[in-house]
Amino acid sequence: MMIMNTLTKNILATFVTLLFIASSAMGQNVSFDKANFPGKEEQFKVAIKNLKAADKIYSSEFPDFKAAIEIYLPVDSFNPNNADLNYKLGKCYFKIKDYTNAITFFEKAKSLDEKVNIELNFYLAKCYHINYKFDESLELLIKFRQILDPITITQYEKLIQKEIDECETGKILVKTPIRVYTKNLGEAVNSKYPEYSPVVSADRSVIFFTSMNPTTTGGGIDATRNQYFEDIYFTEKDSLGNWGKVQNPGKPLNSDNHDAVVGISNDGQQLYIYKGEDGGDIYSSKLDGKLWLKPISLGKSINSIYHESSASFSYDFLTIYFVSNRPDGYGEHDIYLSKKDSKGNWGSAENLGGDINTPYEETAIFAHPDGKTFYFSSKGHNTMGGYDIFKTTYENGKWSEAQNLGYPVNTSGDDVFFSLSADGKYGYYASKGADSYGSLDLYEISFLGEEKQLVTNNEDNLLAFRTEGTKEDVSESKVDIQEVNLTILKGIITDEYSKEPLFAKIELFDLSTNQIISTFENNKASGKYLVSLPAGKNYGITVNSENCLFYSDNVDLKENQGFKEVIKDIQLKRITVGSKVVLNNIFFDSGKSTLKPESQSELDNLIKIMTDFPSLKIEISGHTDNVGSASFNKTLSESRAKEVVNHLISKGISADRLTFKGYGFDEPRATNDTPEGRQQNRRTEFKVLSR
């Protein structure tokens, strides 16, 4: 009995824990050992029994992998952590082409024991390859190569290199896909069973193809392949343009054995079929009206004891191209040709040569009716996986380099049996795509060719004036109206008393400067006068005649008034007692008795007359309109009159000759109802008191 102290217990516990963690990370491979399943003895016995049974199937000559899977699966439920079982399940799924499940089991096996089988990485890499995970596949392949010893490596070297090449090709092709439109032929044609090797009539009204499904003639299964015997089927286009339900033409085209379509003549009158006799031979059957005649062998030149599997005629029926795996070729199945001689017999077979044939499989040759283009499938050349479809031309005695049709026509899986319609627009082939109904399906493909260029349209505003309009002003500007700004003052000057025309002098003053502008005379005989007063001045006019009181007038033309003609007849008053003259050119500040400077000329007129007539005695009177109180107006008019008198006195006129009086509005000369009338009433007058 061990006495464990705490320290040792801790160390032990840690150690066990670490071990446990380590083994879980690694995954622990659980062998089928009774000791590993304590308390489950019964289940263990059952599991072992199943395991042995499944193993037997798995290791048989022609294993039925599907059956093996069915038996392995419950064993795996019982013990999911057996690396070897996982590997075998992965391999079974791989063989039935269920790569998704294959990957699951392979990866599990790998996590449990990477070395459970030498080929584990290789098969897993193939699975990745098929699922387009090229980089992952390449990584594993390189790893696989590294772990192999120098002896084993020679066994696998070629396989590994092929796999690597295919992955590299795959990467390139997927990156630059060709523009195609692919269409699954539909439910009426395709099923969960494989449909393949379609051949289409020239007018695309019927497709013949091969399928392995339960409706095969005879209903038998090929034990070596675990699949139904191949039979020939066909589908016809219906009135709506869809492919109609699949039909089996029955005997004599089909037999209980393998019967496959390998080709059709352009006129659709001859069908070339494969029959599983004598190692596999090619026959032709003729369409007699509506019935297919018994198939006839193509003869010894073509058919041998070996496997002949595909055939296609040249457009002129003088050459037949076919596939055979007779040993004198480049390896596996190769493509040969045979020419019809002048007697109508097929000549001996000629291998197409190393440009076309490779050590790998070549099959499914199709000669296009254009006479020079050929399509075939190969596992060699630069396939990206399994069979790929290639195109080549035969011109001037030479085959051109086989050209991979590209992705997505070719895939990582098998792409075989490509045939092209006579007009070159539609191709038919078999493939397992994402939209397959299961296993290989028939597809119609149209080549869209190079991307068609779209046209984009643009425009600019190249010319400025067209964009923004003409900036130049092309209209004419306003015309200066040369307004005749002029007032013509004219009339007749007469003696007020006698009414006779008087000869008078007319003086024109600029009141703002108190300058005399000019002096005119009127017409002595008619008394007519005319004064022209250009606009822009405030005029004072004084009319003088001998022995008469002067007449004064004010014409204010500071504002432009255009052209006016004013007729003013002037009656001059004799200097008699009582004669009155309105001093039109005496101006006062508004409401005041201050004389404005413009009054100067009028005042000078007064001084002159007082001087010319030294005995003249006058009264200066002030008058107003009726606006305001009587007393106010009286006072104002009086002070204004006084102002005038004071001025005269200051100029030397003796005061005793002068009187002043303010009449207010007592003596209006015009109506006070209008502004013009009121203006007239606001005045200064002088009256002759005595001579």
Place this chain on the structure above:
Amino acid sequence: MDTHSNKMNVMRKWIFTFILTILFFGIMAQENKPSEVLDTIKTVSAADNQTAEKIYNQGIVLFQQGKYDEAIAQFNEAIKIKPNFAKAYINRATSKVEQKKYAESISDYNMAIMLEPSAKSFFSRGLVRYQMKDYSGAISDFNSCIKANNSELKAPAYYYLGCVNFDQKNYDEAIKFYNSAIENKADYAYAFNDRGSAKKQLEQYQEALKDYRRAIQLNPQMAFTFNNMASVKKKIGDLEGAITDYSSAIELKPDYYIAYNNRGSVYLLKNEFDKALADFTKAIEINKDYAFAYNNRGNAKYKQKRYEDAIKDYDSAISIDENYGFAYLNRGISKEMLRDEEGSCADWKKAYSLGIETAHNYVQAQCK
């Protein structure tokens, strides 16, 4: 008080009044014919009456208010009163031009030129003749304008001579005239822009860009110049530069659907389909009848593999312009992707009938 000017004033007044006095006495001398005095005065008044001019001025006011029919009525009146009123003919013609009645304006210009040939009248008629595509007539008028040596109109006359040549695709000649325009007006932004365009047409792209840049220096508000610059940059592959300049154009003129469409096309070239779509959509928002934008937006949708949506846009483009050949071509390409062989062939045949050569190739290769 300035006695000298006073003296001058008085001098002037004396001369004036002396003259008037002479007149006056002249008039007065005919005293035995008193009525003559009055008559003379009356005649002077009548002659001094400028009714026609006043009506003409009123017409100008109406013209400036955009009331062209009423303006024309005024000018009609003015001409009725004064049949030799050259300016009235010019302004009547200008009013008609504003109403886009170009042919009717020509006779007025003809009259004006007959009465008073001037730089302005030649220039105006030249513009109208240009508008009516009478290129030789326009050229002759602009040349006459230049001969008349009006400093204001010389540069514009050269400029329009440049434009007339541009329209006739005589780009070298156009450039010469733009050069003259610039010689006469160093800051002639329009001339720089148009000269740039002429150089662009001659594929002198760097030179074109120089002129466009100068134009913008002189007037940074010309959105269309930014657009033109961008298009040149697009042509020489400076896609980033093109986008920048189109964006500037749009900033200056937010409703510039042409620039939006152009910028979208650059995004298409750069495979930035969402941005391209946004720009084309904006162009359509601004101008719902801009067929180009519908077509181009269809192209963007095609690139996004949205073939049905693309076809809808091509449909719109065609409904706006049923002779839009390229829209048919593009629509056919989208229909092909939908496996509508009948539809695509019909569209390509139509495109070919409208002059699109590539469509013919497609028809020959793929259609019955």
